[in-house]
Amino acid sequence: MSFAARHRGLALGGLSLVVVLAAWEGATRTGWIGPMFLSPPSLIATNGWTNLVEGRWTADLALTLSCFGAALTLAIVGGVLVGVAMGASKTAFHLLNPYLVALNALPKIVLCPLVMLWFGTGPGARVFLGSLMAAFPIVTATVTGVQSLDRDFVLLARTYRASRWKILHAVVLPFLAPHALSGIRVGVNYAMVGVLVVELFSSSQGLGYRLNAYSQNFQLDLFFAIIALIIAIVLVLSRLMYYLEVRLGGWRNSAFH
Amino acid sequence: MAGETPRSTSASQDGALASPGTLSVRGLVKTFRPRGQEPVVVLDGLDLDVRRGEFLSIVGPSACGKTTLLHILAGLEPATAGSVQVDAERLAVVFQRPLLFPWRNVLHNVTFSLECRGHRRDEVAPAALALLQRMRLNEAAQHRPSELSQGMRQRVDLARALLVEPTVLLMDEPFASLDAATRVEMHAVLLDVWREFGFTVVFVSHDLEEVVLLSDRVVFLSEKPTRVTKVVEIDLPRPRGATPEARAEVYRLARELETPVSD
Numbered sequence: 001m002s003f004a005a006r007h008r009g010l011a012l013g014g015l016s017l018v019v020v021l022a023a024w025e026g027a028t029r030t031g032w033i034g035p036m037f038l039s040p041p042s043l044i045a046t047n048g049w050t051n052l053v054e055g056r057w058t059a060d061l062a063l064t065l066s067c068f069g070a071a072l073t074l075a076i077v078g079g080v081l082v083g084v085a086m087g088a089s090k091t092a093f094h095l096l097n098p099y100l101v102a103l104n105a106l107p108k109i110v111l112c113p114l115v116m117l118w119f120g121t122g123p124g125a126r127v128f129l130g131s132l133m134a135a136f137p138i139v140t141a142t143v144t145g146v147q148s149l150d151r152d153f154v155l156l157a158r159t160y161r162a163s164r165w166k167i168l169h170a171v172v173l174p175f176l177a178p179h180a181l182s183g184i185r186v187g188v189n190y191a192m193v194g195v196l197v198v199e200l201f202s203s204s205q206g207l208g209y210r211l212n213a214y215s216q217n218f219q220l221d222l223f224f225a226i227i228a229l230i231i232a233i234v235l236v237l238s239r240l241m242y243y244l245e246v247r248l249g250g251w252r253n254s255a256f257h
Numbered sequence: 258m259a260g261e262t263p264r265s266t267s268a269s270q271d272g273a274l275a276s277p278g279t280l281s282v283r284g285l286v287k288t289f290r291p292r293g294q295e296p297v298v299v300l301d302g303l304d305l306d307v308r309r310g311e312f313l314s315i316v317g318p319s320a321c322g323k324t325t326l327l328h329i330l331a332g333l334e335p336a337t338a339g340s341v342q343v344d345a346e347r348l349a350v351v352f353q354r355p356l357l358f359p360w361r362n363v364l365h366n367v368t369f370s371l372e373c374r375g376h377r378r379d380e381v382a383p384a385a386l387a388l389l390q391r392m393r394l395n396e397a398a399q400h401r402p403s404e405l406s407q408g409m410r411q412r413v414d415l416a417r418a419l420l421v422e423p424t425v426l427l428m429d430e431p432f433a434s435l436d437a438a439t440r441v442e443m444h445a446v447l448l449d450v451w452r453e454f455g456f457t458v459v460f461v462s463h464d465l466e467e468v469v470l471l472s473d474r475v476v477f478l479s480e481k482p483t484r485v486t487k488v489v490e491i492d493l494p495r496p497r498g499a500t501p502e503a504r505a506e507v508y509r510l511a512r513e514l515e516t517p518v519s520d
Contacts, residue, residue, distance in 0.1 A: 152356055159331050159350040160373035160421065170372070174360045251359040251401060 039221035048225025057210065057226075064195055064207040065233070067123050071130025072184075072191040079135040079187070080180055083142020084172075093143075100139065108133045112197050121203045130194030134187035141183025145176045178249020185241040192234055277344050278309035278424045278457040280330060284339035287325055299325050301482030302339065307457055314460045314468035317478030323461045326483075327429045330459060345425035345457075347374075349418035353430045355410040357402035357417075363389070364398040367417045374421065381420065388416040392446060408439035412446065419450060425457045432467070444470060448496075465511040470497050475514070489514060 003011075021041050027033040028040040051057055086093045086100075112129060119125035149172065157167045199208020207226055214223040282305035290296045299322040307313045317323050328334040330343055331350050349370065357366045367385040368378050389398055392412040402410055411431060418426060432440045448471065451458060462468050468475050469491055477486045491510070498504040 150356075152352065152354065153358065155333060156350075156352065156356045157369075157373060158333060159348065160370045161348075162373035166373055170369070171358070174358070248360075251403065 035220065036218065037220075039224055043221040044224045044228065047221045048228065051222060051225065052229070057207070057229075060206050060210050061229075063123070063205050064126075064199065067126040067195045067206070068130060068191055070123075070127045071195055072134055072188060074127065074131035075134035075138055075187050075191060076180075076184055078131065079138030079183070080142050080176075082135075083139045083180070083183075084146055084176070086139070087143045087146025087149075100136070104136055104140070108136075109193065109197055112201060116198065116201065121198065121201075126195040126198045126206075129198055130191040133194040134191035137186040137190065138180060138183040141186075142176060142180050145179025146172075148179070149175050174248070178245050178252055181241055181245040181248065185238055185245065188237045188241060189234060192230065196230070276309060277346060279344050280305065280307040280425065280457070280459065281342040281344075282306075282330075282339070283341075285326075285329065285336055285341060286338040287322065287329060287334075288337045298482040300329075301484050303478075303483070303485055305476060305485065307459060310455050310457055311474065312451060312458045312460065312472045314462055314472040314475045315478060316462055316465065316468055316475060317483065318480050319463070321478050321480055321483045323478065324429055326478075327427050327459070327461055331427055343425065345423070347421045347423045348425050348427070349421055349423035350427045351411075351414055351418050351429070351431045353433055355402070355407075355414040357410055357413055359402055362399050362401055363394070363405070363413050366402065366413055367420055370417045370421045385416070385420055388419055389413070391450070392416050406439075408435055408442065411435060411439075411443060415443075415446070415450075419454070422454065423456050425459070426451075428458065428460045430461055430463065433463070440467070447471070465514055466507060469493070469507050469511045469514070477514075 005011075024038065025040050025042060028035070028038050082096065086096055108129070111132070115125045115129045115132075119128055153171050153175070154167055157171050162170070195206075196208040196211070199206040200212050203209045207230060210226050211223060214220070214226065282303055285300050285303040285305075286298065287300040288296050288298050303326065315323055315326065325334065327350070329336050329341055331348065332343070357363075358369070361369070364382060364385055365378060367389060368376075368381050371381040371384075372378060386398060389395060392415065394409060394412055394416070397405060397409060397413070402413070405413070414431075432443050435443065444467070447458075460468070460471060472491050475489045475491060477489070478484070479486045493503075493506060493510065496503075498507045
């Protein structure tokens with residue numbers, strides 16, 4: 001079998017990318033699709049790369065990434081804590097569930113104007129919205145995880161007189177980790193959305209600001225370059241989470257009891 | 258709760274402490290109060306004395322509270338009334354399911370019991386490996402529990418329990434879900450380590466032949482509300498069931514004990 005035949009999926013995907021990029025390049029270079037709509041990929045790549053290495057976007061990257069990092073961290077810590085509380089205590093679950101259900105149903109992105117009213121347009125608003133949006137899938141995944149924990153594991157630890165701390169970090173957390181990670185993987189995306197949307201609306205720095213500025217100045221090549229950058233960041237992080245999920249949760253695939 | 262010796266879970270404080278490796282139960286009552294329903298008296302005044310180093314079995318019909326009794330002895334549940342004194346510096350429990358952590362390998366599942374008492378994993382690993390060897394599980398140490406058979410997992414569970422060098426070993430129908438051949442093997446393993454380490458065993462079972470084979474004494478429980486109906490001393494010489502005649506003797510005694518007691 002040829003290389004392409006053996007790696008059929010990869011080959012098809014690669015082929016698809018090449019064809020589309022080529023068509024895109026051709027259509028935009030010939031003016032068939034105007035510069036108001038799309039930019040040629042070659043231009044996106046070269047101009048984007050130039051700006052990146054010349055450090056034009058460094059401050060923006062730093063701001064967006066740090067807000068994103070803070071938002072994700074808050075979402076993870078808060079989300080796991082709330083998730084554990086709700087999963088472990090029926091009272092806590094019933095007390096908090098109405099809000100979980102209502103806010104889950106809401107596309108929280110629409111809260112952006114309110115968030116900006118509360119926090120202005122600085123990092124506070126970005127971190128708040130980002131963490132709010134990211135927390136929900138984490139809470140949901142954690143609750144499911146805690147509820148699926150076999151209570152007999154805890155019972156067993158207690159017969160060996162394990163301290164609460166030991167039970168938490170040797171029994172509960174390793175069990176929860178893959179569940180929480182699946183929620184965190186989704187949360188990565190949402191945290192980025194939350195941060196970017198605040199930046200889009202009104203700010204003077206950050207990747208979202210750049211997107212807004214470039215589109216208003218019709219610099220679509222740089223616009224798409226930023227898009228590509230965002231895609232790259234989120235992809236890398238998602239992959240990392242997935243890898244962690246497999247590493248810490250591989251034992252889930254073998255069903256046994 | 259951790260590190261207390263001896264441990265006494267009493268609704269009423271009772272006299273002098275027993276000697277190590279003994280259990281003493283007086284008038285044990287356990288009532289469950291499910292929400293919105295009538296309270297259920299499961300254990301209705303049990304008296305029990307387990308001597309040091311003895312192999313005592315507890316048999317009774319299903320749902321008579323054998324597991325509840327074991328949980329109370331293990332300190333996992335409080336008694337509603339009565340006193341329970343378990344004089345055990347180190348207690349270990351083997352449940353019906355092996356309850357091995359799927360995210361740990363076999364070796365680290367075994368070390369878990371001593372980890373709970375504050376030891377470091379790598380510190381106790383050699384002792385754990387030695388026990389695994391004893392259980393004829395030398396090759397299993399680096400494997401995951403999911404890769405082992407039921408019988409092997411039960412042996413890992415036993416190894417984990419033995420690692421703490423228990424004074425008292427509680428066992429809740431540990432071999433019930435094993436096939437006959439594996440069960441025979443496990444009986445031999447258990448008796449072997451019991452003979453060597455000399456701990457006290459409280460063994461819950463519903464299998465009369467099994468208890469006649471293993472025990473010094475057998476306590477019979479009634480249906481709910483549960484009381485002790487009789488206590489029988491098994492004075493067959495050990496090793497039991499080693500020859501066909503000995504096995505027949507075990508079988509005969511088991512059948513004899515089967516006849517219900519009229520109270």
